[in-house]
Amino acid sequence: xxxxxxxxxxxxxxxxxxxxxxxxxxxxxxxxxxxxxxxxxxxxxxxxxxxxxxxxxxxxxxxxxxxxxxxxxxxxxxxxxxxxxxxxxxxxxxxxxxxxxxxxxxxxxxxxxxxxxxxxxxxxxxxxxxxxxxxxxxxxxxxxxx
Amino acid sequence: xxxxxxxxxxxxxxxxxxxxxxxxxxxxxxxxxxxxxxxxxxxxxxxxxxxxxxxxxxxxxxxxxxxxxxxxxxxxxxxxxxxxxxxxxxxxxxxxxxxxxxxxxxxxxxxxxxxxxxxxxxxxxxxxxxxxxxxxxxxxxxxxxxxxxxxxxxxxxxxxxxxxxxxxxxxxxxxxxxxxxxxxxxxxxxxxxxxxxxxxxxxxxxxxxxxxxxxxxxxxxxxxxxxxxxxxxxxxxxxxxxxxxxxxxxxxxxxxxxxxxxxxxxxxxxxxxxxxxxxxxxxxxxxxxxxxxxxxxxxxxxxxxxxxxxxxxxxxxxxxxxxxxxxxxxxxxxxxxxxxxxxxxxxxxxxxxxxxxxxxxxxxxxxxxxxxxxxxxxxxxxxxxxxxxxxxxxxxxxxxxxxxxxxxxxxxxxxxxxxxxxxxxxxxxxxxxxxxxxxxxxxxxxxxxxxxxxxxxxxxxxxxxxxxxxxxxxxxxxxxxxxxxxxxxxxxxxxxxxxxxxxxxxxxxxxxxxxxxxxxxxxxxxxxxxxxxxxxxxxxxxxxxxxxxxxxxxxxxxxxxxxxxxxxxxxxxxxxxxxxxxxxxxxxxxxxxxxxxxxxxxxxxxxxxxxxxxxxxxxxxxxxxxxxxxxxxxxxxxxxxxxxxxxxxxxxxxxxxxxxxxxxxxxxxxxxxxxxxxxxxxxxxxxxxxxxxxxxxxxxxxxxxxxxxxxxxxxxxxxxxxxxxxxxxxxxxxxxxxxxx
Numbered sequence: 036x037x038x039x040x041x042x043x044x045x046x047x048x049x050x051x052x053x054x055x056x057x058x059x060x061x062x063x064x065x066x067x068x069x070x071x072x073x074x075x076x077x078x079x080x081x082x083x084x085x086x087x088x089x090x091x092x093x094x095x096x097x098x099x100x101x102x103x104x105x106x107x108x109x110x111x112x113x114x115x116x117x118x119x120x121x122x123x124x125x126x127x128x129x130x131x132x133x134x135x136x137x138x139x140x141x142x143x144x145x146x147x148x149x150x151x152x153x154x155x156x157x158x159x160x161x162x163x164x165x166x167x168x169x170x171x172x173x174x175x176x177x178x179x180x181x
Numbered sequence: 182x183x184x185x186x187x188x189x190x191x192x193x194x195x196x197x198x199x200x201x202x203x204x205x206x207x208x209x210x211x212x213x214x215x216x217x218x219x220x221x222x223x224x225x226x227x228x229x230x231x232x233x234x235x236x237x238x239x240x241x242x243x244x245x246x247x248x249x250x251x252x253x254x255x256x257x258x259x260x261x262x263x264x265x266x267x268x269x270x271x272x273x274x275x276x277x278x279x280x281x282x283x284x285x286x287x288x289x290x291x292x293x294x295x296x297x298x299x300x301x302x303x304x305x306x307x308x309x310x311x312x313x314x315x316x317x318x319x320x321x322x323x324x325x326x327x328x329x330x331x332x333x334x335x336x337x338x339x340x341x342x343x344x345x346x347x348x349x350x351x352x353x354x355x356x357x358x359x360x361x362x363x364x365x366x367x368x369x370x371x372x373x374x375x376x377x378x379x380x381x382x383x384x385x386x387x388x389x390x391x392x393x394x395x396x397x398x399x400x401x402x403x404x405x406x407x408x409x410x411x412x413x414x415x416x417x418x419x420x421x422x423x424x425x426x427x428x429x430x431x432x433x434x435x436x437x438x439x440x441x442x443x444x445x446x447x448x449x450x451x452x453x454x455x456x457x458x459x460x461x462x463x464x465x466x467x468x469x470x471x472x473x474x475x476x477x478x479x480x481x482x483x484x485x486x487x488x489x490x491x492x493x494x495x496x497x498x499x500x501x502x503x504x505x506x507x508x509x510x511x512x513x514x515x516x517x518x519x520x521x522x523x524x525x526x527x528x529x530x531x532x533x534x535x536x537x538x539x540x541x542x543x544x545x546x547x548x549x550x551x552x553x554x555x556x557x558x559x560x561x562x563x564x565x566x567x568x569x570x571x572x573x574x575x576x577x578x579x580x581x582x583x584x585x586x587x588x589x590x591x592x593x594x595x596x597x598x599x600x601x602x603x604x605x606x607x608x609x610x611x612x613x614x615x616x617x618x619x620x621x622x623x624x625x626x627x628x629x630x631x632x633x634x635x636x637x638x639x640x641x642x643x644x645x646x647x648x649x650x651x652x653x654x655x656x657x658x659x660x661x662x663x664x665x666x667x668x669x670x671x672x673x674x675x676x677x678x679x680x681x682x683x684x685x686x687x688x689x690x691x692x693x694x695x696x697x698x699x700x701x702x703x704x705x706x707x708x709x710x711x712x713x714x715x716x717x718x719x720x721x722x723x724x725x726x727x728x729x730x731x732x733x734x735x736x737x738x739x740x741x742x743x744x745x746x747x748x749x750x751x752x753x754x755x756x757x758x759x760x761x762x763x764x765x766x767x768x769x770x771x772x773x774x775x776x777x778x779x780x781x782x783x784x785x786x787x788x789x790x791x792x793x794x795x796x797x798x799x800x801x802x803x804x805x806x807x808x809x810x811x812x813x814x815x816x817x818x819x820x821x822x823x824x825x826x827x828x829x830x831x832x833x834x835x836x837x838x839x840x841x842x843x844x845x846x847x848x849x850x851x852x853x854x855x856x857x858x859x860x861x862x863x864x865x866x867x868x869x870x871x872x873x874x875x876x877x878x879x880x881x882x883x884x885x886x887x888x889x890x891x892x893x894x895x896x897x898x899x900x901x902x903x904x905x906x907x908x909x910x911x912x913x914x915x916x917x918x919x920x921x922x
Contacts, residue, residue: 121220
């Protein structure tokens with residue numbers, strides 16, 4: 036499944052980049068994140084609570100950064116699972132920051148392989164949830180940066 | 182009685198909601214089952230740890246691969262499927278463990294605590310990818326993933342193609358779909374020592390009995406299979422599915438019964454309709470006749486062979502079509518992939534093959550400048566001709582089927598041009614489809630009748646009632662043949678401990694096969710009654726007949742009940758049997774493929790909105806050859822139901838996978854036809870013949886639906902869709918491509 040989205044933040048690109056790498060601050064902006072810890076400078080472990088339809092899932096997982104090209108581009112992988120909904124996710128992601136008039140455009144692309152009960156909701160529900168979470172994330176980010 | 186539209190015997194119970202479906206079954210001390218399934222499409226070195234799950238209060242037992250003996254593999258012809266996975270998983274949704282608990286809650290809590298570890302392997306999901314060199318291999322015994330190659334060889338292909346003026350080659354595809362019966366798979370099992378009783382929603386109780394006796398190493402008689410009314414089957418309950426797992430689970434519960442009810446999402450990973458890719462190369466002459474047809478079929482069998490080793494050869498003979506073609510070669514391949522196992526789907530294999538050959542009929546006709554209706558009429562088989570298997574065709578009525586369905590559209594002649602639609606961008610078109618389908622070549626049905634001294638007749642039959650009206654049909658045949666009122670008849674079955682053998686309730690065979698077994702049983706019962714009644718009526722046996730529960734001589738009569746009483750008998754039991762034994766050579770496909778060829782046709786009138794690609798089926802008219810109709814109303818409902826069912830795979834049904842994970846396994850994202858999808862005008866007609874043989878009609882009007890609609894769409898807007906389902910999006914894309922050309 037592919038999830039693609041972008042939004043504009045009224046802040047200079049460097050500020051946005053620095054903020055994204057300030058893990059404690061960033062994690063406050065990601066809806067559902069309960070904890071994040073850095074394992075090393077490329078690996079983070081965390082817990083995310085997600086509600087899709089009637090199912091509440093608590094994903095434990097690892098984010099590994101594969102490519103970091105400050106202040107423009109990052110790429111990496113996410114692996115996690117949720118026992119209670121018998122679901123798991125493996126994903127690769129790419130995020131880019133591009134200066135635009137009046138701020139910075141943040142764009143991301145995720146190729147996610149979702150399995151188990153959550154996946155059975157079908158593409159439309161998952162994509163809609165992802166859109167909603169992105170909008171919330173953008174709103175939180177703007178509140179911090181603009 | 183035969184030929185009368187009596188209401189279904191249980192019609193009141195159906196309307197009142199009091200039919201005892203499996204889902205309502207409650208047994209004393211019954212436990213609830215839950216299956217833990219693979220999330221990986223392909224993995225090895227499977228390790229399952231149940232320690233934490235066993236600690237949940239209420240959990241009684243957990244079944245894993247470690248519990249299984251060497252015989253715990255099953256399949257209709259290739260025993261490749263484990264009762265639960267052993268060491269390896271091959272599709273998302275494959276059972277890895279099962280839990281029996283005091284409550285479903287406890288079972289579900291335990292399910293998340295089962296720790297599963299495996300090493301993932303590369304997976305392959307498409308049949309044609311799976312046969313490429315270097316593709317992931319699923320079963321070592323089949324290194325190229327092909328588990329079945331069925332061949333039909335008839336005539337000299339090179340010479341026949343050389344005679345052709347034009348050669349057409351087209352590929353048609355159908356995606357994976359689901360039978361989607363309203364009732365899911367449900368089974369409950371209980372062991373008493375070495376005796377197993379299983380209550381199950383199955384179309385084939387004796388097949389279930391045989392498989393379970395092999396898996397558990399007990400005599401067939403030690404397995405009792407009880408089948409209540411089914412909430413639909415459509416082939417999805419046609420072989421053996423969850424019964425081995427349910428019985429193996431029950432073996433660990435110290436004699437307590439355990440019941441499993443699958444969720445809708447589980448249904449989608451339990452059995453599917455084969456995805457198929459069918460390439461037809463067909464040679465025609467300018468005079469409108471065929472010279473040759475080469476058909477190559479790839480059936481996506483999923484991870485286990487299941488019933489495919491039988492279905493792939495059936496698909497082979499069902500791929501030729503109802504036309505005289507001097508030279509025919511067919512290669513039909515069953516291929517393993519990392520998808521759930523595929524099985525029979527109403528109109529098995531014909532739904533995919535008719536889509537191919539009837540779509541190509543119109544492609545040929547249009548290119549050659551012939552009318553598609555006339556082209557068909559010119560080439561359709563008639564009785565006495567020979568099919569590509571070498572067998573002579575008897576009692577075939579394809580011409581009438583096509584004519585009658587065309588007439589149902591209400592136009593003076595199928596050749597009358599249509600007004601091309603009203604309103605901006607709306608176009609109307611007309612299309613036809615004809616199908617020819619084999620049934621089970623070798624099968625057997627037995628029936629037993631018990632007459633009591635109160636005049637009541639009990640029919641013991643293993644025909645499964647699944648909403649099709651099979652039991653009502655058998656009651657009508659009994660009433661007519663034995664000469665008793667319908668109200669005196671009671672039906673018992675199926676229960677393998679009580680009711681006699683029947684191969685299966687599928688392939689539209691019951692009315693013909695079980696019907697003839699019932700007729701045979703009625704014959705012996707009548708003979709017995711005449712023998713017993715002859716001295717009482719002081720009339721020789723050949724001067725007697727039966728009527729309304731009486732044996733009648735010229736001027737006097739005596740009731741069946743009184744005959745028994747006067748002979749000091751409480752009951753009389755008589756049996757009947759009917760069987761067919763045909764087959765084709767595995768290397769050449771020559772022989773006799775079926776005791777009877779099923780025949781159906783359809784005609785569609787559709788409207789296409791060229792701005793949106795949206796299709797509306799304005800009229801649909803279907804015809805099936807029935808021989809002799811037992812119950813006209815029920816037959817019509819079957820034929821109508823076939824058309825409505827067929828609209829699903831034609832217009833909307835497709836299981837979508839992402840890395841082997843189905844992402845629409847629910848009836849919100851996977852649409853099936855609803856009342857709103859039914860054509861405004863839907864007609865279906867049964868064609869009868871003077872010979873009066875009864876034939877099944879459970880599928881005949883289904884396979885023509887998809888090609889008839891696709892052909893009508895091309896007639897309307899000039900685009901050809903070759904991949905099912907025909908969505909508005911596909912039509913719109915094709916229209917845009919056409920306008921850019």
